[in-house]
Amino acid sequence: MTLRERWLLAGLIIVTLLLPVLGLWQQARYSKAERAVQQFVQLENQAEQSSPAETALFRQARPELRRSLLAGDFNSTLQRLTALENEDSIPEEEKQHGKAIAIDQLWPRGSAARKQAQQVLRQMMEKQKQGYDLAAAQETLIQVADAARKGDKKKALASFQQVEMLVRDAVLRPGFQTYETRVAMPGGLTNQPPPLQQMPPAQQLAQLRQLAKSQRAPLAKGQVANIGPAQMQQLERFLTVFQMALPQLMERATPEQRTLLQRVQPFSTELLAAYHAGKDIRPVVPLLQKIMATGGRNPAAADALLDQAGAALRTAKPLPKDMAAPPVSVGRNQPLLNHPPLPGNIQLPPAKLLSGLNRSSGLPKMGNSLPRQTMAQLGPERILQALDVIRKMPEPIYQQQRPQIARFIGQAISSMNGNAPNLSPRNLPIKIAPPHTIEPEESKERGTDNHPRPIANPAAFSIGTPAKLRLDLNPAGQITGVQALNHSLSNGLNPGGFALLSSDGNELPLRQTWKNDAKGVTGNLLDNKNSITCVVKYEQADRDLVIHLNTQRKQSGAAAVLQLNIPLQAAGWHWDAGDDVQVIAVDGTYALNAGDDKLRMVTLRGSNIRLAVIAPTASSVGYDPTSGYLKLRFALPATVGSNQQVIQFAISH
Numbered sequence: 056m057t058l059r060e061r062w063l064l065a066g067l068i069i070v071t072l073l074l075p076v077l078g079l080w081q082q083a084r085y086s087k088a089e090r091a092v093q094q095f096v097q098l099e100n101q102a103e104q105s106s107p108a109e110t111a112l113f114r115q116a117r118p119e120l121r122r123s124l125l126a127g128d129f130n131s132t133l134q135r136l137t138a139l140e141n142e143d144s145i146p147e148e149e150k151q152h153g154k155a156i157a158i159d160q161l162w163p164r165g166s167a168a169r170k171q172a173q174q175v176l177r178q179m180m181e182k183q184k185q186g187y188d189l190a191a192a193q194e195t196l197i198q199v200a201d202a203a204r205k206g207d208k209k210k211a212l213a214s215f216q217q218v219e220m221l222v223r224d225a226v227l228r229p230g231f232q233t234y235e236t237r238v239a240m241p242g243g244l245t246n247q248p249p250p251l252q253q254m255p256p257a258q259q260l261a262q263l264r265q266l267a268k269s270q271r272a273p274l275a276k277g278q279v280a281n282i283g284p285a286q287m288q289q290l291e292r293f294l295t296v297f298q299m300a301l302p303q304l305m306e307r308a309t310p311e312q313r314t315l316l317q318r319v320q321p322f323s324t325e326l327l328a329a330y331h332a333g334k335d336i337r338p339v340v341p342l343l344q345k346i347m348a349t350g351g352r353n354p355a356a357a358d359a360l361l362d363q364a365g366a367a368l369r370t371a372k373p374l375p376k377d378m379a380a381p382p383v384s385v386g387r388n389q390p391l392l393n394h395p396p397l398p399g400n401i402q403l404p405p406a407k408l409l410s411g412l413n414r415s416s417g418l419p420k421m422g423n424s425l426p427r428q429t430m431a432q433l434g435p436e437r438i439l440q441a442l443d444v445i446r447k448m449p450e451p452i453y454q455q456q457r458p459q460i461a462r463f464i465g466q467a468i469s470s471m472n473g474n475a476p477n478l479s480p481r482n483l484p485i486k487i488a489p490p491h492t493i494e495p496e497e498s499k500e501r502g503t504d505n506h507p508r509p510i511a512n513p514a515a516f517s518i519g520t521p522a523k524l525r526l527d528l529n530p531a532g533q534i535t536g537v538q539a540l541n542h543s544l545s546n547g548l549n550p551g552g553f554a555l556l557s558s559d560g561n562e563l564p565l566r567q568t569w570k571n572d573a574k575g576v577t578g579n580l581l582d583n584k585n586s587i588t589c590v591v592k593y594e595q596a597d598r599d600l601v602i603h604l605n606t607q608r609k610q611s612g613a614a615a616v617l618q619l620n621i622p623l624q625a626a627g628w629h630w631d632a633g634d635d636v637q638v639i640a641v642d643g644t645y646a647l648n649a650g651d652d653k654l655r656m657v658t659l660r661g662s663n664i665r666l667a668v669i670a671p672t673a674s675s676v677g678y679d680p681t682s683g684y685l686k687l688r689f690a691l692p693a694t695v696g697s698n699q700q701v702i703q704f705a706i707s708h
Contacts, residue, residue, distance in 0.1 A: 091132040095120055098136070113139055119627040119638070122662070131638050138640040154206030158443040161203065161211055173435035175219045180435075182225055188531065192221035194549050200445040204453070290330075290340070294323045311354040317521075317541070318361055319346070325368060335374040339367050516569065516576045518593040524600050524706040526593065526621075528552075532567045532578045534621055539664055539706045544624050548683040551620035553591065555582050556688070557613065586610045587691065589617060602702040606691060614693040616674070619702070621685040623659075623666075625678055631658040639680060646677030659685075667705040672698075 056064075102110040102117075116135055123132040162169035183189050195218045202211035326343075329336050342364035350357040445453070519525035527536035533550035536543065555563040569578040575594040581587075592603040606617065630637045632647040633655045639645060647657055653671040659678070660666075668676055674690040689700050 087129040087133060088127075091124065091129045091136065094136045095124065095132070098139070116627070116640070135638050135640060138643065155446055156203045156206055156208050156211065158203065158439050158446065161199075161208065161215075162439070169439075172215065172439065175215070175222060176435035176438050179218075179222045182222060187225040187227055188529070189222065189225050190529070190533065190550055191531075192218050192225065195221060196442070197445070200442045203442070203446045294327055309354075312350065314541070315350055315354045315357055315361070318358065319350075322361060322365060322368075325365075329368055329371055333373050334368075334371040336368065336371055339364050339371070342367060516571050516593075518576055519595045519600050523595075523598045524704060526600060528569065528576060528593075530569065532569045532580075532591075537621060537623055539666065540708070542664065544664075545622040545683075546624060548622035548624065551622045551684055553578075553580055553589070554618050554620065555580075555587070556616040556618050562618075563615070582615075586612065587615065596703075598706055600704045602704075604689065604700040604702070605697065606689070606700075607697040608691065608695055611694050615691045617689045617691055619687045619689075620682075621687075622683055623678070623685045624683060625659050625661070625685070626680060626683075627661075629660040630678060631660060633657075639678060643680060644677075645680075646675055648675045649673065663708055665707045667703075667707075669703040669705065670700070672700040673702070 098110075098113050099117075102113055116139060120132055120135055123129075123135070162172050179189060179192060195214055198214040199211050199218070202208075202214055326336060326339065342360055346357045346360045346364065349360070516528040516530075517525055518528075521538040521541050523539070525536075525538045526534055527538070529535050529550065531552075533552040535545075535550045537545040553565060553567070555565050557563055563582060566581040567578055569576060571577075575592055577593075578591040580589040580591060586609040588607050588609070590603075590605040592605075594601045594603070602619075604617070625639050628639050630639050630645045632645075637643065637645065639659075647655065654673045654676060657668045657676050658665060659668070668685070668687070670676060670687055672689065673687050675686075675688045677686050678684070679686060687702060692698070
């Protein structure tokens with residue numbers, strides 16, 4: 056055999072051996088991709104043929120799965136699909152919590168205990184209508200249903216006793232007075248309807264719809280209209296009602312219009328504040344008219360006008376006391392306000408200020424925006440039935456909708472009048488908000504659903520800016536909203552804040568007082584039982600937020616843990632604790648413990664947001680998908696002494 060023949064034979068042998076290897080390599084390379092695509096297509100077909108309730112988890116995870124497939128991240132796709140498969144493989148009796156206790160077993164029908172429960176709920180409704188802060192009571196009421204789902208009768212009844220205590224000790228929110236108190240005041244509302252803050256949302260929208268029917272021709276440039284004190288007061292009322300109706304507008308807005316509305320809301324708050332401070336805001340009025348006129352058609356132009364209006368507002372001068380309100384160049388020589396009186400003896404500016412946001416070419420109209428029947432029309436007995444509905448919900452649906460149930464309960468207790476809608480789980484008026492979206496929400500300060508919101512809460516404390524990182528706090532110190540890079544990250548979640556945990560994991564009540572200063576927000580937390588005090592300081596540092604904790608213990612006692620709960624919509628994000636990166640699923644557990652060393656940095660990564668949590672002295676940091684809380688825990692020693700901790704939140708793209 057010649058040398059050439061030997062080389063040819065060797066080449067044939069090598070090729071023959073390589074062919075199976077190449078086949079196996081190709082199969083190994085694309086097997087995960089093939090499996091991921093096959094499972095995804097199979098679930099897609101099941102979703103089309105099954106009811107929404109049966110495929111609720113997949114529908115929630117579908118956007119995340121599609122992004123992973125498009126990015127070629129087949130490992131993450133398979134992990135997420137496996138998590139969904141494990142959830143679906145749970146036996147039905149476990150999903151339903153077979154040991155669950157019906158509400159009728161907690162309070163038998165016709166018993167004195169049930170009448171007492173109804174009385175507590177009735178008092179809760181009345182106090183909510185009067186403007187009391189009942190957010191904590193609402194969350195505790197849901198804990199009754201949680202305990203009933205788990206079959207813990209003792210805990211359910213204890214939680215309801217806590218509801219009764221929270222309702223009894225509830226305080227009025229800033230700026231609110233009961234209608235009876237206002238009537239009894241000298242020169243009060245003896246012959247007038249309830250104040251504007253107590254007006255139901257349907258009546259607010261009816262007023263704005265009436266304004267929309269009174270549109271006029273555009274005002275010619277250079278012509279003037281007199282704006283006196285009376286008209287400015289009416290403008291104030293208009294801005295107030297506009298803030299109340301803003302959630303309904305945002306629900307029907309395009310992404311560009313929604314961004315504009317997000318900027319208009321704080322601007323209207325600043326405009327009201329300047330008016331109350333005695334500033335001459337009349338030069339801003341024509342710009343405001345133009346913004347409202349063009350916002351629906353051309354959000355970019357309206358956004359530029361908003362910058363001009365903001366600059367004019369910042370340079371506004373005090374209005375001379377001895378000077379009558381001069382004419383302001385706003386257009387055609389017509390009164391600024393020209394429409395018949397509205398219900399409640401409230402005069403508002405014409406719809407010109409809203410026309411740009413309410414025409415068919417702009418934002419969708421607000422007509423028929425409210426459902427015929429809402430959960431706000433439930434009485435005490437129907438609220439108990441609502442708790443029983445929550446108790447009977449299938450586990451996947453319950454886990455999916457748990458963050459929104461607080462709002463559902465808040466609507467349910469807002470009134471005792473009217474007929475209640477169907478209370479089956481599929482008819483619950485709850486929507487799941489995807490990450491980085493702005494859901495329409497009612498204003499806490501206006502008392503429409505008594506649930507704190509990060510968007511429309513001008514009286515709450517705020518640290519930071521929405522363009523970077525911002526926390527919103529209510530007067531009680533609860534964290535009601537988180538905003539980063541102009542995205543709201545806590546829609547539909549319950550308020551967070553500080554809580555003291557005992558050795559058995561139960562939350563202990565903390566007396567809290569908060570104040571705002573030029574440097575930040577400071578809170579004093581006090582636990583009388585264990586003689587523990589904690590001073591909390593929120594500060595902004597460039598793009599970051601820093602929280603300083605100074606805890607003191609005056610006498611020895613049982614060991615405890617201080618826990619910080621931050622509401623955060625992080626479903627579908629990536630949990631990066633340094634050693635392993637996981638996709639946050641509704642059925643997962645995500646925690647990092649300090650051990651003997653300092654706690655490492657944890658990063659939560661969304662599609663366009665990266666949030667780093669730096670708390671080296673914390674004992675643990677974790678994320679609970681069920682509650683939507685980012686939780687940081689700090690161990691408090693049992694001996695007398697003090698310690699300090701620093702928490703830093705860094706935001707980036």
